[in-house]
Amino acid sequence: MTDxxxxxxxxxxxxxxxxxxxxxxxxxxxxxxxxxHIGCDTSQCGACVVHLDGKAVKSCTAxxxxxxxxxxxxxxxxxxxxxxxxxxKAFNDNHGLxxxxxxxxxxxxxVDMVNRYRAAGRTLDEAAIRHELEGNICRCTGYHNIVKAxxxxxxxxxxxxxxx
Amino acid sequence: MRATVSIRGGAHTPEPHESAVGHVxxxxxxxxxxxxxxxxxxxxxxxxxxAHGRIVSMDLDAVRAAPGVVAVLTAAxxxxxxxxxxxxxxxxxxxxxxxxxxxxxxxxxxxxxxxxQARRAAALARIxxxxxxxxxxxxxxxxxxxxxxxxxxxxxxxxxxxxLQAAPHRLQGRMRIGGQDHMYLEGQIAFAIPGEDGTLTVxxxxxxxxxxxxxxxxVLGLPFNAVTxxxxxxxxxxxxxxxxxNLFAAVAALAATRLDRPVKLRxxxxxxxxxxxxxxxxxxxxxxxFDAEGRIQAVDARLAARCGFSADLSGPVTDRALFHADxxxxxxxxxxxxxxxxxxxxxxxxxRGFGGPQGAVVAERIVEEIAFALGEDxxxxxxxxxxxxxxxxxxxxQRVEDNIxxxxxxxxxxxxxxxxxxxAILDFNAQGGVARRGIALTPVKFGISFTATWYNQxxxxxxxxxxxxxxxxxxxxxxxxxxxxxVAQVVASALQVxxxxxxVTATATDKVPNTSATAASSGADLNGMAALDACRKLKARLxxxxxxxxxxxxxxxxxxxxxxxxxDAAIPFDAFVKEAYMARVALSATGFYKTPKIHWDRxxxxxxxxxxxxxxxxxxxxxxxxxxxxxxVTRTDILHDVGRSLNPAIDLGQVEGGFVQGMGWxxxxxxxxxxxxxxxxxxxxxxxxxxxxDRPRRFNVALADWSExxxxxxxxxxxxxxxxxxxxxxxxxxxxxxxxxxxxxxxCPRLDTxxxxxxxxxxxxxxxxxxxx
Ligand code: FES
Ligand code: FES
Numbered sequence: 001m002t003d004x005x006x007x008x009x010x011x012x013x014x015x016x017x018x019x020x021x022x023x024x025x026x027x028x029x030x031x032x033x034x035x036x037h038i039g040c041d042t043s044q045c046g047a048c049v050v051h052l053d054g055k056a057v058k059s060c061t062a063x064x065x066x067x068x069x070x071x072x073x074x075x076x077x078x079x080x081x082x083x084x085x086x087x088x089k090a091f092n093d094n095h096g097l098x099x100x101x102x103x104x105x106x107x108x109x110x111v112d113m114v115n116r117y118r119a120a121g122r123t124l125d126e127a128a129i130r131h132e133l134e135g136n137i138c139r140c141t142g143y144h145n146i147v148k149a150x151x152x153x154x155x156x157x158x159x160x161x162x163x164x
Numbered sequence: 165m166r167a168t169v170s171i172r173g174g175a176h177t178p179e180p181h182e183s184a185v186g187h188v189x190x191x192x193x194x195x196x197x198x199x200x201x202x203x204x205x206x207x208x209x210x211x212x213x214x215a216h217g218r219i220v221s222m223d224l225d226a227v228r229a230a231p232g233v234v235a236v237l238t239a240a241x242x243x244x245x246x247x248x249x250x251x252x253x254x255x256x257x258x259x260x261x262x263x264x265x266x267x268x269x270x271x272x273x274x275x276x277x278x279x280x281q282a283r284r285a286a287a288l289a290r291i292x293x294x295x296x297x298x299x300x301x302x303x304x305x306x307x308x309x310x311x312x313x314x315x316x317x318x319x320x321x322x323x324x325x326x327x328l329q330a331a332p333h334r335l336q337g338r339m340r341i342g343g344q345d346h347m348y349l350e351g352q353i354a355f356a357i358p359g360e361d362g363t364l365t366v367x368x369x370x371x372x373x374x375x376x377x378x379x380x381x382x383v384l385g386l387p388f389n390a391v392t393x394x395x396x397x398x399x400x401x402x403x404x405x406x407x408x409x410n411l412f413a414a415v416a417a418l419a420a421t422r423l424d425r426p427v428k429l430r431x432x433x434x435x436x437x438x439x440x441x442x443x444x445x446x447x448x449x450x451x452x453x454f455d456a457e458g459r460i461q462a463v464d465a466r467l468a469a470r471c472g473f474s475a476d477l478s479g480p481v482t483d484r485a486l487f488h489a490d491x492x493x494x495x496x497x498x499x500x501x502x503x504x505x506x507x508x509x510x511x512x513x514x515x516r517g518f519g520g521p522q523g524a525v526v527a528e529r530i531v532e533e534i535a536f537a538l539g540e541d542x543x544x545x546x547x548x549x550x551x552x553x554x555x556x557x558x559x560x561x562q563r564v565e566d567n568i569x570x571x572x573x574x575x576x577x578x579x580x581x582x583x584x585x586x587x588a589i590l591d592f593n594a595q596g597g598v599a600r601r602g603i604a605l606t607p608v609k610f611g612i613s614f615t616a617t618w619y620n621q622x623x624x625x626x627x628x629x630x631x632x633x634x635x636x637x638x639x640x641x642x643x644x645x646x647x648x649x650x651v652a653q654v655v656a657s658a659l660q661v662x663x664x665x666x667x668v669t670a671t672a673t674d675k676v677p678n679t680s681a682t683a684a685s686s687g688a689d690l691n692g693m694a695a696l697d698a699c700r701k702l703k704a705r706l707x708x709x710x711x712x713x714x715x716x717x718x719x720x721x722x723x724x725x726x727x728x729x730x731x732d733a734a735i736p737f738d739a740f741v742k743e744a745y746m747a748r749v750a751l752s753a754t755g756f757y758k759t760p761k762i763h764w765d766r767x768x769x770x771x772x773x774x775x776x777x778x779x780x781x782x783x784x785x786x787x788x789x790x791x792x793x794x795x796x797v798t799r800t801d802i803l804h805d806v807g808r809s810l811n812p813a814i815d816l817g818q819v820e821g822g823f824v825q826g827m828g829w830x831x832x833x834x835x836x837x838x839x840x841x842x843x844x845x846x847x848x849x850x851x852x853x854x855x856x857x858d859r860p861r862r863f864n865v866a867l868a869d870w871s872e873x874x875x876x877x878x879x880x881x882x883x884x885x886x887x888x889x890x891x892x893x894x895x896x897x898x899x900x901x902x903x904x905x906x907x908x909x910x911x912c913p914r915l916d917t918x919x920x921x922x923x924x925x926x927x928x929x930x931x932x933x934x935x936x937x
Contacts, residue, residue: 034197095813137347
């Protein structure tokens with residue numbers, strides 16, 4: 001058992017956990033942040049994506065102890081003051097979900113890709129979105145509305161007031 | 165004041181999914197998210213490592229001694245029946261006792277303090293078996309004379325043999341059609357919690373809570389009323405949780421009752437894929453006779469399926485394959501036979517379409533063969549063979565009454581500019597480049613109803629609380645398809661209240677009993693009608709109350725948006741309900757529905773198994789690289805019939821998602837068992853479902869807005885879950901055209917599915933070699 005301290009969704013948390021515990025299990029079981037879903041356990045589906053120090057990672061790929069001192073944002077930390085993040089709103093508005101199991105990972109990946117493209121001054125067009133979604137699978141929607149949702153959110157997030 | 169507005173979120177409006185906000189915020193819980201009570205244990209299954217053999221010994225001492233292990237359970241621990249066969253055939257043990265029937269079959273369960281401990285312990289088992297010869301695939305089973313797992317079906321009309329001999333043209337062929345893993349993103353899971361007096365509650369990701377309840381009760385030797393199975397939502401089902409969750413529910417329940425502690429069983433993705441059944445793969449042999457115009461005179465076909473070691477749902481699945489082996493085409497003389505073959509593989513099961521898509525693929529192959537033989541545009545041959553007045557009897561003797569497919573196809577043909585694009589593609593291919601293109605338009609006709617007639621019933625429960633809020637419960641399950649949203653919209657319209665007033669609660673066997681699986685695309689048809697029945701009862705009581713209370717005629721009472729009109733007065737719905745409560749009106753009602761008109765005589769292959777048909781059509785265009793076999797779907801246009809849509813946004817999502825899932829089945833998703841019967845594609849790393857980048861470059865999807873169900877279905881809508889899978893055949897046929905171009909379309913490439921890039925390349929090279937020779 002090792003003590004780990006992280007800032008999760010803005011709150012400092014410390015837990016004593018086994019060295020083999022995955023970040024996904026840490027979030028779900030220790031902190032009961034169950035919006036991070038487990039679809040494959042093996043870094044292939046993207047259902048478990050969270051932001052680690054501002055970058056999207058598959059939380060089933062990271063060990064909790066390796067994230068000591070890190071800043072983690074999960075889907076539960078995205079909306080501010082009860083107002084949906086533009087990416088969340090876009091998935092709702094564009095029917096970008098069916099069973100919802102992939103949705104939280106898709107949204108976390110979507111936010112990350114918009115941020116990265118904006119930081120690099122690149123345009124996130126439809127082809128780029130599809131390419132960027134390589135690590136997130138959805139069995140229900142056929143991706144049509146997911147791509148639409150990310151495009152809409154990208155446009156909204158480009159507006160200066162929607163920063164972060 | 166008269167309200168002129170209508171309610172918000174009524175039927176036929178494009179409301180977001182009822183859990184959409186929960187899903188985008190991560191606050192909509194699945195079974196694995198339910199808080200675990202203190203003392204919860206975790207189970208893991210131990211799987212067989214051979215495909216077929218007699219069990220000599222099972223040494224589980226090391227498993228028992230492993231850290232954290234609380235118990236090891238085998239067949240000997242089962243107090244009731246060691247059988248979870250959904251059709252009561254007794255061929256589906258929880259754990260086998262003497263013979264291993266497939267590689268990956270669960271043999272025992274280990275229960276430990278943590279999931280990790282259980283998984284590590286399971287690996288320590290030492291199972292000794294005397295191997296027996298294993299039959300793995302369809303062709304091997306046919307060659308070896310393997311038995312059927314369940315009685316086969318024959319559909320016949322006219323004299324196929326005589327008509328084949330008399331036909332001006334005749335050809336035969338064989339097609340291999342691959343299976344498909346469900347790859348629901350939320351895997352199988354069951355969480356059993358013991359209750360008082362020998363009862364228990366099982367939270368389970370299931371499309372069929374009543375069956376999970378029955379199986380748990382049967383395995384534990386309990387009456388059904390001692391077991392409650394509950395599910396609020398699934399992270400996808402697609403048929404994979406219609407029977408396949410029974411094992412997980414039964415094992416979790418067995419462990420929980422033995423140990424008197426909550427037990428969760430969530431296999432990892434690999435175990436899930438190895439130990440649960442899939443879409444059946446088929447080998448179809450067809451013999452078709454036709455005239456110089458390409459009109460079919462007779463079809464004789466045999467559809468043989470790999471069913472696995474037990475029947476599961478293979479009987480109705482292979483039946484449905486035959487029911488759809490005509491797709492949209494009239495066969496004047498026909499004989500169709502199924503072979504549900506027993507193999508030493510996992511027991512195949514329901515998968516969206518339930519055999520229907522496999523049947524439709526065969527029909528489309530037959531038409532394509534005719535087109536190549538006559539050098540015609542396959543669409544022309546399709547149109548010449550459609551059902552129509554006077555040519556409207558199916559191989560199962562049900563008449564096609566509405567005949568809207570020709571209109572739907574003609575509209576899509578025009579809106580997609582099919583003929584001009586095909587001409588342009590023929591020109592493009594004539595330049596002889598490395599890249600070749602293809603285009604195809606294929607139709608869908610899908611029969612709606614369970615062929616097990618008694619399954620076509622549903623129950624619902626509607627409460628109006630005295631504050632005017634509404635509670636809705638029914639036997640259907642939510643797996644992402646939007647069923648809860650649609651049924652709530654039906655209730656909103658019936659009671660004339662805003663959708664926001666209605667809360668749908670988890671499907672549970674102690675609320676609505678004896679329900680059917682949410683399957684066969686029937687969820688909204690059945691449960692919508694049952695909920696409407698409950699609303700009608702409540703409204704009748706409320707009308708009687710109002711006419712009595714305010715002394716007006718019954719027809720002077722009307723449900724208007726969020727209010728009730730009584731004579732000239734308009735009373736807000738909540739105030740009205742409060743009054744009704746004070747007057748002691750019963751504000752809770754059950755509803756029931758059974759589909760009318762249907763009947764089926766399987767022994768004679770005759771009847772009306774389907775209440776109605778749903779239709780659709782798709783045009784897909786592809787480009788292949790003839791040197792690499794790689795390809796891209798450049799454009800797909802779809803026109804689909806959902807009758808009068810209950811929710812156009814949800815229905816479009818079903819069509820889009822169904823098409824892409826069908827495309828995965830027919831192009832990239834390849835299940836591969838090695839010579840020892842071990843599934844080698846048991847994770848998304850090796851089993852490739854479509855990615856965002858695989859979607860057609862241009863994707864135009866529309867609903868046929870003029871369509872209305874001729875039958876009295878719920879608000880004249882049609883079922884939408886399964887039919888869109890069949891739209892994806894257009895991709896296969898477009899690929900076929902592109903491949904055929906290398907030999908100037910003289911030969912039908914006879915592509916087997918999935919049409920992987922490898923198969924495209926092999927077909928191109930095969931045609932070129934034949935052309936050189
Ligand atoms: S659960 Fe982490 S990628 Fe699938
Ligand atoms: S919505 Fe079900 S997996 Fe994406």
